[in-house]
Amino acid sequence: MHLESAMWTDVQGVETDLAMVPIGSTEQHGPHAPLGTDTLNAETVAETAAERLDDPVVVSPAVPVGIAEEHRQFSGTLWTSESTFRSYVRDIVGSLASHGFDRVVLVNGHGGNAAALREVAGAITRHDDAYAVPFTWFEEVGDYTSRMGHGGPLETALLQHVNPDHVREGCLDDAAAEASDRWGDWQGRVNLAFDSAEFxxxxxxxxxxxxxxxxxxxxxxxxxxxxxxxxxxVAEHDPDRPTHR
Structure with a gap:
């Protein structure tokens, strides 16, 4: 069930404690893919899993702005601080839990969100009346994960399959011509770059x-x-919540 298109009376009758929150970003993805690529892809993965799952699951509206300051030099990119992002996600999960949907998977489409989502999921599980875990879609595609890039073959392919009108096919050659072959400017195992415009x-x-x-x-x-x-x-897992002393 998708909350944004449901009536509250419909939601009231859903017999599940399971929910998903798609989480994306509004950031540059080169000249061929839209700023909302990460959000579109996170929504696609969450919606597909919900449709194929035998049991009911609630899907919240997507979070469209994440931790993306590394793309700040590219027009249209939006970002928020990590603390604001964590608080916002925690509030959404708290809202879901207040209605009984207290087992929540955070379906992530942006690599820059991953660390903060792991942290906030831990805080939710330890201190709130809910259990949350993060899931980043491109970490779960087997050997293809190593080809992730940014605006690269994986993100572009998922758009081409589900949202083909959002891909400017005529810009693919230009996108490839000026693309980097790796994320960062490296000295040994140290990434010297903080912003994508550096490389x-x-x-x-x-x-x-x-x-x-x-x-x-x-x-x-x-x-x-x-x-x-x-x-x-997640539906069956019982997280250990020891009593605080």
């Missing part, structure tokens, strides 16, 4: 020409299957 001219990392709708379908099948398995586990 990529157009914001792209990886070759989006390697994307295809068929690859997107394969990615969606893999990550939605992993998310379904996680939801089933």
């Amino acid at each position: 990529t001219e157009n914001g792209v990392v990886g070759d989006p020409r390697e994307a295809s709708a068929d690859l997107g379908e394969e990615l969606l099948d893999a990550t939605s299957e992993a998310l379904m398995e996680l939801l089933e586990t």
